[in-house]
Amino acid sequence: MTMVSASPASAPRDGLLSHARHIVAENPVTGIAFGLFALLVIAAVLGPWIVPYDPLASDTVNALQPPSAAHWFGTDQLGRDIFSRVVVATRLDMVIAIASVALVFIAGGFAGIASGYFGGWTDRIVGRVSDTIMAFPLFVLAMGIVAALGNTVTNIVIATAIINFPLYVRVARAEANIRREAGFVQAARLTGNSEMRILLTQIAPNILPLMMVQVSLTMGYAILNAAGLSFIGLGVRPPTPEWGIMVAEGASFIVSGEWWIAFFPGVTLMLAVFCFNLLGDGLRDLVDPQRRT
């Protein structure tokens, strides 16, 4: 289709800031997601210094207090301030999520691109490995990995990365496969690039926008997974503040009417997952140069 070109000869490039502003203006939901994300980052970085109480200090006199001006989210069975614990827990949950996603982004992304680009044996091996992982119920697989390797944060990160591996492989493989015979890849071969170099400098950057969506989606899932493992008693151990443990501890009190113990960490968890899921589209628009017209 022919159309009068919208971009005039002048001003070919926007700054990143004005580009971000445009994306937020185009889709306000992205703005909300970025706002929530900023809040999460602040809580994760400054958490221990901004909370009103020590998240570990128990105060049995004030146990099981409902939300009030002094304790915004109420207190738990040991009298610990739930608001402080929720805020401080952000760092641990975010570290687990970011570390596991970074790990699977690099490993899964590379394996997927290589399998789509080279095909043949590379494709078969990577494909069968991810099929094997997909064959298990993923959460049960994560449980098994943590139970087998030991109950540490590092192992939660590894388990979360492993169960997300097939998702990254699939996306990266499909995208690399489309671009394998693209003109610019052929041109790169002619200019003397080695195959590995083409993979890293020509194919990978072009797949980045789609991978960013994947990152943001799995980030929410990784948080949920970490909290889920803690909920069933694997991974992080009490009294460390962590959303999953807090929901698990509060669950038994819901019946007796002390709903706030499980409710507030649960809502925070939900908002964090929600935020990352919404962030996906915005991130893709931000890293895609074609959107910057």
Add this chain to the structure above:
Amino acid sequence: MNVHNVPPNHVQPPLLDVRDLSVEFATRRGVVRAVEKVNIRLAKGETLGIVGESGSGKSVTSYTVMRILDRAGRIAEGAIRFGGVDLVGASESEVRALRGREMSMIFQNPRAALNPIRKVGKQIEDVLIEHVQAQPSDAKEKAIEALKAVRIARPEERYHAYPFELSGGMCQRIVIALALACRPQLLIADEPTTGLDVTTQKAVMDLVVELTRERNMSTILITHDLGLAAAYCDRVMVMEKGKVVETANASEIFRAPQHPYTRKLMRATPRGGVTLRDLLPEDVAAAMDAPSEPAAAPGQGPLLKVEALVKEYPRQLTGGGLAQALGFRGASADPFRAVDGISFEVARGESLGLVGESGCGKSTTSMMLMRLIDPTSGRIMFDGTDLSAIPAKQFARSAFRLRIQMVFQDPTDSLNPRFTAARSIADPLMRMGTAMGSAALRARVEELAGHVGLPPEFLDRFPHQLSGGQKARVGIARAIALNPDLVVLDEPTAALDVSVQAVVLNLLQDLKTKLGMSYIFVSHDLEVVRMLCDRVIVMRAGAIVEEGGTEQVMAAPKAAYTRELLASIPHPPI
């Protein structure tokens, strides 16, 4: 061809009456007017050609008539009346009833217009039943009739074919059958033959004209090819930047073009008896030097000598997936020979044209010469060395890599969307050139950009911020960055507008003279080959059918196939 015999009858009210139509698009940088005050009057049985280059608004005009503009576009002003019905004010359901039944459209890419997983006969039935032209009981019969109408051989058999089993020309016939199944009064054909071979183009256009004449239909043919429009239309309307610059009878527009833009388009259209310089606007051509004879490049013997080159591909087995999976290999299926033992030479400083239609093996040949794929057998002697001895996978490290370069067909596809123009041009220098600092590299990139006429301020742009012609220049600059001896040009202008094509062809000619390179110019367009090449090879089904000096082959073709190719080029009535 006698296609412009009846002058349009202006006494009865026109079938399609477009008045002062303006269309706007809401974009990020404000509202853009794609079409500005366009008037069209199309009488019953008349054929109108709308000609223009990309961005002229010709497609947008036709989409507006069909009311299939995308959401960002809207009709800013004007009226469209079709057979007395006001289309601007009509509701979507009213327009939907007209679409397909009263007015139809055929698109550029026939394969994309067909549902890939549904039998073509069923797709025709769907249209017939949707518009109550047939009942499920007699739909099959009518669908086969429709296939017969578009001259498809063995229609009962083709009824069961899937689109991927048919050739491009055959698919376009199916699309025409779909468009004409309900006997509409108006047919809009948007670049119906772009991407088809020239012989197929002729067959498809002849069919469209014949059918519309038979049924007294009105046709709008949208094309970038002035020659095609003039050969097949009663009247031609030339558009530029959303405005109609000239409307005239087809026979007159070539004889006496009024508007300067029409004249520029006409000059730029490759045709018999002109040189490359003649394609450029007069003032530009006058300012350039006449092409001088290239300095003979040093070295002995031919630069490239191809001997009995063969490329075979294993044939798709017919046993079906299950039989293959179970190990029932078809009994020694002969491999498919894409290139069947061709031999030729390229002298130093010579340009050789490689002509043929899709599937003739010209692209496979160029890929083998570029050493991107390995030949099955045969030798590629380059400057005395047999390149086919070096496997394609290792050729990237070979010292010969930088001496053979290529300009790709699609300038958009061949540039990495995430690299700036400068980065794309610098890539070969960084990989294979002598080591240099970033300042020297930048200087060399700017020098190359100067060679291809790309202003330096464009170097920091990404491909999507460049026009088609600018992208083509980046591709050429990249290919010549290391002063190669041989450049394979794979239809480098096929995706470009004619006026841009004229500039790029001249640029290629000048670069060849200046840098003493040899070209292999792969093309389906004999007129373009004639202007750029010294010698030409005509290929068909993997073999060479004719070889000789370009002028000689064009003037007195020996092979019947070459004559057929030449006869299929649309000749405007002059």
